[in-house]
Amino acid sequence: xxSLFDLVISGLATGAIYxxxxxxxxxxxxxxxxxxxxxxxxxxxxxxxxxxxxxAGAPFWLAxxxxxxxxxxxxxxxxxxLLVDPMLRHGVLPxxxxxxxxxxxxxxxxxxxxxxxxxxxxxxAPSGSVSILGSPVSLQSLGVFAFGLxxxxxxxxxxxxxxxxxxxxxxxxxxxxxxxxxVPVERMIMLTFVINAALVALASLLVTPxxxxxxxxxxxxxxxxxxxxxxxxxxxxxxAIIGGLAIGVLDNLAAAYVSTQYRAAVPLALLxxxxxxxxxxxxxxxxxxxx
Amino acid sequence: xxxxxxLLAIAAGAAVVAALVFVPLSLGRYGLxxxxxxxxxxxxxxxxNLTLGYAGQVSLAQGAFVGIGAYAAAIMTxxxxxxxxxxxxxxxxxxxxxxxxxxxxxxxxHHYLAFVTxxxxxxxxxxxxxxxxxxxxxxxxxxxxxxxVFGLSTTQPLPFYYLCLFTLGVVTxxxxxxVRSPWGRAFMALRENPMRALSLGVDTRRYTLMAFAIGSAxxxxxxxxxxxxxEFVDPxxxxxxxxxxxxxxxxxxxxxxxxxxYLGAMTxxxxxxxxxxxxxxxxxxxxxxxxxxxxxxPTGILGILDRYLRDRSAKAAxxxxxxxxxxxxxxxxx
Amino acid sequence: xxxxxxxxxxxxxxxxxxxxDGVSFHVDEGEILGIIGPNGCGKSTTFNCILGQLAPTEGxxxxxxxxxxxxxxxxxxxxxxxxxxxxxxxxxxxxxxENLILAGQEHKGTMLSRLFGPPDAGLGAAAxxxxxxxxxSHLADLPAGGLxxxxxxxxxxxxxxxxxxxxxxxxxxxxxxxxxxxxxLKERLRAINREQGATFxxxxxxxxxxxxxxxxxxxxxxxxxxxxxPPDKVRSDPTVIEAYLGH
Numbered sequence: 001x002x003s004l005f006d007l008v009i010s011g012l013a014t015g016a017i018y019x020x021x022x023x024x025x026x027x028x029x030x031x032x033x034x035x036x037x038x039x040x041x042x043x044x045x046x047x048x049x050x051x052x053x054x055x056a057g058a059p060f061w062l063a064x065x066x067x068x069x070x071x072x073x074x075x076x077x078x079x080x081x082l083l084v085d086p087m088l089r090h091g092v093l094p095x096x097x098x099x100x101x102x103x104x105x106x107x108x109x110x111x112x113x114x115x116x117x118x119x120x121x122x123x124x125a126p127s128g129s130v131s132i133l134g135s136p137v138s139l140q141s142l143g144v145f146a147f148g149l150x151x152x153x154x155x156x157x158x159x160x161x162x163x164x165x166x167x168x169x170x171x172x173x174x175x176x177x178x179x180x181x182x183v184p185v186e187r188m189i190m191l192t193f194v195i196n197a198a199l200v201a202l203a204s205l206l207v208t209p210x211x212x213x214x215x216x217x218x219x220x221x222x223x224x225x226x227x228x229x230x231x232x233x234x235x236x237x238x239x240a241i242i243g244g245l246a247i248g249v250l251d252n253l254a255a256a257y258v259s260t261q262y263r264a265a266v267p268l269a270l271l272x273x274x275x276x277x278x279x280x281x282x283x284x285x286x287x288x289x290x291x
Numbered sequence: 292x293x294x295x296x297x298l299l300a301i302a303a304g305a306a307v308v309a310a311l312v313f314v315p316l317s318l319g320r321y322g323l324x325x326x327x328x329x330x331x332x333x334x335x336x337x338x339x340n341l342t343l344g345y346a347g348q349v350s351l352a353q354g355a356f357v358g359i360g361a362y363a364a365a366i367m368t369x370x371x372x373x374x375x376x377x378x379x380x381x382x383x384x385x386x387x388x389x390x391x392x393x394x395x396x397x398x399x400x401h402h403y404l405a406f407v408t409x410x411x412x413x414x415x416x417x418x419x420x421x422x423x424x425x426x427x428x429x430x431x432x433x434x435x436x437x438x439x440v441f442g443l444s445t446t447q448p449l450p451f452y453y454l455c456l457f458t459l460g461v462v463t464x465x466x467x468x469x470v471r472s473p474w475g476r477a478f479m480a481l482r483e484n485p486m487r488a489l490s491l492g493v494d495t496r497r498y499t500l501m502a503f504a505i506g507s508a509x510x511x512x513x514x515x516x517x518x519x520x521x522e523f524v525d526p527x528x529x530x531x532x533x534x535x536x537x538x539x540x541x542x543x544x545x546x547x548x549x550x551x552x553y554l555g556a557m558t559x560x561x562x563x564x565x566x567x568x569x570x571x572x573x574x575x576x577x578x579x580x581x582x583x584x585x586x587x588x589p590t591g592i593l594g595i596l597d598r599y600l601r602d603r604s605a606k607a608a609x610x611x612x613x614x615x616x617x618x619x620x621x622x623x624x625x
Numbered sequence: 626x627x628x629x630x631x632x633x634x635x636x637x638x639x640x641x642x643x644x645x646d647g648v649s650f651h652v653d654e655g656e657i658l659g660i661i662g663p664n665g666c667g668k669s670t671t672f673n674c675i676l677g678q679l680a681p682t683e684g685x686x687x688x689x690x691x692x693x694x695x696x697x698x699x700x701x702x703x704x705x706x707x708x709x710x711x712x713x714x715x716x717x718x719x720x721x722x723e724n725l726i727l728a729g730q731e732h733k734g735t736m737l738s739r740l741f742g743p744p745d746a747g748l749g750a751a752a753x754x755x756x757x758x759x760x761x762s763h764l765a766d767l768p769a770g771g772l773x774x775x776x777x778x779x780x781x782x783x784x785x786x787x788x789x790x791x792x793x794x795x796x797x798x799x800x801x802x803x804x805x806x807x808x809x810l811k812e813r814l815r816a817i818n819r820e821q822g823a824t825f826x827x828x829x830x831x832x833x834x835x836x837x838x839x840x841x842x843x844x845x846x847x848x849x850x851x852x853x854x855p856p857d858k859v860r861s862d863p864t865v866i867e868a869y870l871g872h
Contacts, residue, residue, distance in 0.1 A: 035402060086586045094589040096349065096405065097542060098582050104535055105578035112572060219531060223413060226406050261421045268410040275403060276395045473730045473739040473746040480716055480727055487714035490676070492702035492731035492788065611767075 003135040007252050010141035014210075015248020016148025020203045021225040022232065022240035023155065024196035030172040030235065031192045034084055035096040038103035039200070040222020046071040046204035047121055047213045048110050060122055068201045076197030080190060103218065110215040123209035144206045151202055152241055155195070159237070168192060220264070224251070227271045233284025242283055315452055323448035324520070329560045330455040331516045334462050336540045336552030338509025341466070343538070344547030345478040346502035347485075352392070352408035353537045355415035356385045356507045358529025360514025362419065365432040365524045374438035378515040385511030389504035397499055404503070412531045419526035431525025435518045445519075455516055462509065469505075470549065478502055482547065539581045545593030554592055627654045627689065629792050629824045630675070635684035637667075637674050644670040645681075646848035652792070657818055657825045659839035659856075661832065663869060667848040668828045669711070672794055676708055677701050688792065703732065705791030709781045709798055717770025721761055721780055724769050725752040729787035751787070759783045759813055775806040782810065786817060792824050799831040807831075811838050836860065844868070 021043055028034040036042070050067030054060060083102065087095040125143025129136045159165040170178040171188035179185050203221075211217055224247055232243025247267050254266035274281065315323055339353045360381035367377040396407040419426050426432065437445045438454070445451040469475055477498045480488035485495050518524050536559060544555025563573045588595050630652040637645040645667045652658045660668050674681040677698045686694045688704060696704075716724050730739065730746040739746055756765050759779045764772060769780060778798065785793050798814075799807055811834065817823055829835045835842060836856040844851045844859055846868040852859050859865055 035405075037405075083582065083586070090585070090589045092402070093347065093349065094585045096402070097538065098585045100351075100535055101539060101542075101578045101581040101585070104532075104539070105575050105582070108575045108578065112575065223409060226409065230403070230406060259421075262417060265414055265417055268414050271410050272395070272407065275407065279398075279403070469740075471744045473726075473733075473742070473744070474736075476719070476723060476727045476730065479719060483716045483718060484714055487710070487716070488727075489698050490702060490708055490710075490714075491728050491784065492699055493727075494699055494731070494736075497736070609771075 003137075005133065005135040006137045006141070007256055008249055009132075009137050009145065011249035011252035012245055013141040013144040013148065013248070014207070014251065015245035016145050016152065017203045017207045017244075018221075018224045018228045018248050019241045019244025020148060020151055020199045020206075021221065022228040022244045023152070023237055024199040025225050026229050026234065026237055026240045027172065027192045028196055029229075031168070031175075031189045032084065032088065033092050033095075034088075035092065035099065036196075037096060037099040037222070038106060038218075039225050040218035040220070041103045041106040042075050042197070042200040042218075043203050043207065043221045043225075044213075044215065044218035045075065045106060045110065046201040047208040048114055048119075048215075050205075051119060051121065051213060052114070064124075064205065068198070068205075071201040071204075072194055072197040074197075075200060076194040077190070079197075080193040084193075103222070107215050107218060114215070116215065118212040118214040121208040121213045124205060125209075140210070144210075147202070147206055151199070155199075156237075164188075164191070224248075224267065227267045231267075231270055231274050231281055233281025235284055236281075239281050239283045243281070246282070311456060312453075315449065320448050323452045325561060325564050327448070327452045327455045327520050328517075329556050330452075330459040331513050331520060332537070332540070332560050333459055333553050333556040334516070335510045335513035335537055336544070336556050337462060337466055338506035338513070339537050340506075340541050340544075340546060340548075340552045341469075341478070341509070342503050342506035343541055344545075344551065345470075345475075345482055346499045347482045348397075348499060348503055349402070349405040349538070350408045350503060350506065351405055351531065351534045351538070352411045352415070352507070353510045354529050354531065354533030354535075355408075355412045356389070356510030357514035357517060357533060357537075358415055358419060358524075358526075359385055359388070360511030361518040361524045361529065362426055362432070362514075363511070364515040364518040365435045366425065368436050368438070368519065369432060369434065374515070374519060378512060381511040381515040382508045386504045386508035389507030390500060392507075393500045393503040397496055397503075408534075409531070412534055416526055416530055419529060426526070429526060431523055433523045435522045435524065437519045437522070451520065455520065458512070458516060462512070467549070474498070474501070539577060541591075542581055542589075543577075543584060543591050545591030545597075547590065548593040548597070551591055551593050628652065628687075629654050629656075629689060630826065631685075631687040631690075632671070632675060633685045633687070635671060635674055635686070636682045637670055637679060638682045643848050645674060648684075648845070648848070648850055650843050650850060650853065652824055652826055654824055655818070655822050656841060657814075657827065657839045659835035659842040660826060660828045660845060661830070661835055661842060662845035662851070664830075666845045668845055669796065670848075671845070672708075672796060672826075672828060676706070676794060702788070705788075706794065707785040707788060707790040707792075708794040709785050709796055711796040711800060713774070713777050713781060715769040715772075715777050715780050715784070718768055720766050721769055721772070722749075722752050722756065722765045724780060724784060725755055725787050728784035729789075732788045748787070755783050755787060758817070760809070775802050778802055778806075779810065779813070782814070786821070786823065789821070790823065792826070795825060795827045797828055797830065799829055799834045807834065814838065 021039060025036060025039050028036050046067050049070045050063040053063035053066045058066065083098060084095065087098055123140060125147070126139045129138045130142070131137070159169055167178070167183045168188045168191055170181070170183050171185045172192070175185050207221065228243035228247045229240050230243070231246065232241065233239025250266055250270065251263060255263040258266060315326055318326070335353055335357050339350060342348050342350045363381040363384060364374065364377040367380065368374055392407060392411055393404060396404040420428060422428070437451055439445070440454055443450060445454050477488070477493050480493055481495055481498055489495055540555035540559045541552060542555070543558050544551035544553065559577070584591060588598070590597070628651045632651070633649050635645050635648045636643060648667070648671055660671070662668050670679065673679040675686050677696045677700070680695045684694070685692060688706065693701060693704065716727065719727065726745050726748045729748045729751065733739065733746045733748065734742065745752070753765070756762050759782070761776065761779060761783070764776065769777065772780065782795070782798060785795070798810060802810060814825070815838065818825060827835060827839060839856065841854065842856050842859045843853045844865050851868055852862045852865050
């Protein structure tokens with residue numbers, strides 16, 4: 001039985017991963033009205049890409065780099081150019097459904113071409129545990145949390161402090177005005193997709209050692225990301241971070257104190273409660289009534 | 292539609308019905324099972340087509356409703372209750388659950404229903420798997436009996452197939468009536484121009500909710516037939532995958548078209564059986580086809596057909612307009 | 626004479642800008658009131674506030690004396706208010722007749738009775754009558770999307786009248802319609818005003834259209850009411866002339 005402290009820390013660790021995935025999801029929605037239902041599978045795939053490179057004989061560190069680059073190419077650039085761009089003129093809904101089909105295609109492809117069995121995946125965080133305030137805390141959790149936090153802070157700095165980041169925010173909030181002001185909106189949108197691909201690749205790297213690489217792991221991860229984004233506040237990156245961390249901790253506590261069988265039901269219940277009582281999310285702003 | 296066209300359509304329809312009734316007489320056990328499965332899936336797809344194609348809402352819970360219907364039927368009939376009662380329960384239960392799910396979700400923004408139904412799908416699976424006292428958990432419920440219809444046993448594949456076909460026929464007629472009624476008109480208004488519909492007094496929220504609830508109820512009906520068909524229900528049959536498959540069926544057939552679901556169910560149930568050698572890859576190919584279809588023709592196979600026919604009759608229509616405009620103070624050019 | 630519509634001190638602010646800044650006017654039963662003004666003067670915003678499309682920041686809207694400020698459009702419609710749109714809003718895939726039946730069906734019976742009742746909700750005859758009145762008979766079964774622009778505008782107007790409304794708000798009905806069609810539209814609107822006693826409010830740019838159709842005109846500029854009265858009086862009002870020439 002882990003200590004409460006460890007539960008919270010490991011909850012924050014998975015929460016940081018959920019946050020990364022939720023941020024990418026929110027960014028795609030903000031900049032290009034893309035609801036990516038395959039986001040969970042996007043997190044599942046990079047690990048398999050890296051495993052494939054390892055199987056081809058490369059050392060792990062190289063596999064990470066190649067896998068990440070492949071992810072950016074496939075899940076960022078190819079995804080945008082081959083699926084999103086042609087579909088956007090049909091509207092939000094057909095694109096959303098197309099991503100659902102994409103999730104099926106990705107899942108079944110991995111199952112067919114790689115394996116239906118769960119594969120072990122090496123961790124980049126050290127193993128063992130350390131004692132904090134008298135309670136044992138796993139280094140894995142700390143490592144994951146640290147990496148996740150660093151990524152989130154790095155992304156935030158990019159968005160707030162660099163000109164590209166600010167341009168991206170402008171393109172996300174009001175593309176028409178941004179274009180007038182001279183922001184290269186199309187390039188910024190592509191940048192969002194690339195960032196999303198990088199985020200999911202990092203998330204994959206951090207989460208797969210814990211839950212093993214399986215073709216079906218996209219389902220739970222994706223769902224956690226969607227719930228995190230909505231619970232936090234669908235229109236804001238800040239919401240994705242808060243939502244992700246909250247879901248991560250809640251999920252862990254639920255597994256320990258509520259039945260393990262129904263642990264997945266707790267975030268779902270939270271989603272329903274938020275939609276009922278605070279649809280703009282924990283940190284979102286409510287939108288003006290349009291009709 | 293011209294006289295000749297109409298007669299042709301009726302003749303084609305009659306031929307299809309005749310084929311569905313007489314061809315199975317020469318099919319074996321397995322062929323009959325597949326055809327029965329097709330008719331059951333068509334019912335679920337018709338329900339989803341109402342939600343998606345007519346009211347424009349994405350539901351990722353249709354598979355869960357099929358599951359609820361299946362478990363309701365299995366639990367009740369194994370306990371000796373008649374299937375008709377189980378069907379009524381399944382339909383009513385799924386309608387109510389659909390209403391309860393949709394009510395908060397549609398109050399907010401439209402794409403929220405997709406997420407809520409996604410969450411519900413997982414929740415339903417968890418209940419199927421965990422509540423062993425009710426559902427027998429992972430072991431499932433076996434030995435689901437086939438009903439007696441007017442004293443005739445349907446234990447054999449052929450009679451049970453006719454029961455499925457008959458139910459599909461009833462659903463078809465009822466759905467046809469619905470689409471032609473003021474409700475059907477309101478649904479189409481929702482799909483085409485919700486803003487204008489609102490200004491005409493159409494309570495868009497209520498109609499959308501109705502469409503979703505009715506669609507879910509049809510899923511329950513399909514499930515209630517699925518249980519005696521397979522004679523076994525277990526949680527793994529009713530995961531998110533089923534919902535996604537049903538969604539893809541509706542898209543491929545043509546969402547918003549009356550005959551879309553039948554066509555879509557055919558491609559998802561019948562084709563993979565004929566292409567048995569490609570089983571593992573079939574789903575991948577299917578998903579890719581769905582993505583391609585959505586890119587080039589979001590309205591599926593029937594949409595492509597419709598567009599072709601419409602292009603041909605567009606010439607006829609403009610000729611009609613020109614001729615009509617000759618004697619009246621109307622503009623002849625847009 | 627009953628006041629069908631009363632607008633009192635209507636204000637709508639967007640951030641710091643007041644698009645509508647204290648607008649008041651009324652419409653009597655059976656009147657055709659015109660609202661004109663240069664671009665951006667707040668006519669459309671006023672309309673949208675009356676119709677519940679936007680929630681007003683301040684002020685009151687009364688329909689037959691009953692307060693309806695900020696009520697949702699669907700509810701207002703059931704109280705007898707209908708509108709046409711500046712940008713055409715017909716249902717392209719439904720036939721002309723179906724469009725008209727749809728326009729009236731939500732006022733017939735309850736939702737449940739509409740499910741089990743006749744497919745045309747008992748409006749087939751009324752729709753045909755309206756089709757005849759607006760001279761669209763030869764097009765009755767064609768999909769509305771296939772009609773010409775002017776014909777669609779007529780259909781749009783016809784749809785607004787299907788429910789036998791108390792008050793009709795017409796948003797730039799003359800926009801993009803050619804002169805022959807325009808004369809037709811004006812004549813049909815006058816006829817329906819005579820025969821059904823319907824009360825109208827018309828927003829328009831086309832001065833000639835408004836002046837010849839409306840008994841009374843309200844002129845707006847910069848979110849406020851500038852002048853009000855019969856067309857001739859308003860046309861020769863110096864402040865009005867300046868507002869238009871100044872833009």
